[in-house]
Amino acid sequence: MNHKKTLSSGVSPHGLSLAFAVLCLAFVCGCATAPVMEGIPSYSIRGVHYIPLVSLCDLKNISLTYDTFTRTAELKKNSTVVNVHAGDAVILVNGKAQNHDNPVCLYRDVLVVPYSFRDSVVEPLFKSGVLQEKKAFPASRVKKVIIDPGHGGKDPGAIGRTGLREKDVVLDIAKRLAVLFRNEGIEVVLTRSTDTFIPLARRVDKTNASHADLFLSIHANANRNRNVRGFEVYYVSSSVNDFDRAVSAARDDAPHLGVLSVSGASLNLKATLWDMIYGYSRAESMELGRSICKSVQCEVNNKISGIKSARYYVLKGARMPAVLIEVGYLSNMDEERCLKNGFYRQQIAEGIKAGLFDYSQQICWQYK
Numbered sequence: 001m002n003h004k005k006t007l008s009s010g011v012s013p014h015g016l017s018l019a020f021a022v023l024c025l026a027f028v029c030g031c032a033t034a035p036v037m038e039g040i041p042s043y044s045i046r047g048v049h050y051i052p053l054v055s056l057c058d059l060k061n062i063s064l065t066y067d068t069f070t071r072t073a074e075l076k077k078n079s080t081v082v083n084v085h086a087g088d089a090v091i092l093v094n095g096k097a098q099n100h101d102n103p104v105c106l107y108r109d110v111l112v113v114p115y116s117f118r119d120s121v122v123e124p125l126f127k128s129g130v131l132q133e134k135k136a137f138p139a140s141r142v143k144k145v146i147i148d149p150g151h152g153g154k155d156p157g158a159i160g161r162t163g164l165r166e167k168d169v170v171l172d173i174a175k176r177l178a179v180l181f182r183n184e185g186i187e188v189v190l191t192r193s194t195d196t197f198i199p200l201a202r203r204v205d206k207t208n209a210s211h212a213d214l215f216l217s218i219h220a221n222a223n224r225n226r227n228v229r230g231f232e233v234y235y236v237s238s239s240v241n242d243f244d245r246a247v248s249a250a251r252d253d254a255p256h257l258g259v260l261s262v263s264g265a266s267l268n269l270k271a272t273l274w275d276m277i278y279g280y281s282r283a284e285s286m287e288l289g290r291s292i293c294k295s296v297q298c299e300v301n302n303k304i305s306g307i308k309s310a311r312y313y314v315l316k317g318a319r320m321p322a323v324l325i326e327v328g329y330l331s332n333m334d335e336e337r338c339l340k341n342g343f344y345r346q347q348i349a350e351g352i353k354a355g356l357f358d359y360s361q362q363i364c365w366q367y368k
């Protein structure tokens, strides 16, 4: 069921639950209409000036989508996306949380934002001049990557006919990739850098504690049918319920949102934030996966099966854009022979690196 609707100027969101309206009205004690600001009517709520978000977006030519079910709104212009949630002082800017002094609110069924939202969010983010500055730093979006070589120690993973073990292949590719990224000034964390067994839960914990921008898990595949072959990239399946993940993430602790402090926030607020982060991460992961497949195809003369969704544990757990890369099938004799070769493994690493860079630059090209 699709609850989303695009708003145009002057149209209020409908279908809000009575309970929520009551909640918001409780917050809005002593409201009074304040002076018109930049042609937009404003309201004084607890001494803070608020303006309707729809009017502000209309004035600044920003596209606005409001979801009456989740009470979240998405502001979009060029490639900048801002997500807000009624009742929260925390907003997401391109998936990263920002804490503000006053919450976004519902007032008489209209989503309103503090007047300061115009100067602190809309002006700096949606102004073309500021966006153009970012063009000079094409890779700046990705500063830190966590690489997770699958298996290790007592767990060899898939084993090829000639005895080539997945745990050795993926560790080698991960290390080559780490060198390539570090040469480009990107910080790298590895979930393992030796032949050791690390349980999945520990990999996920390490991933989330790393505060990296992206998570890359490296594996090699196997199939009973030895003809099956190809390079594949997986992102988390949309059949994984984001709200369940969000609630469990929120129960763990406050979101790992960098400088943001939401330790006093309710479970519901934290879950909503996580839900927004996961939704954003899935789209980003698909984009990253697509980009990696494309550039690996340029590097190696092999079948690229493309991107697929799956319910892998590490992907479900990662609280950032995350992909799991299957570099090839060890059960296929051709691919096992290729993966034995250091030059081929280097090409795979070069392809993944190039894919990540293209992904990082795609966003910047859109600022043009």
Ligand SMILES: [Zn+2]
Residues within 6 Å of the ligand: 150, 151, 157, 158, 166, 219, 220, 221
């Ligand atoms: Zn594996």
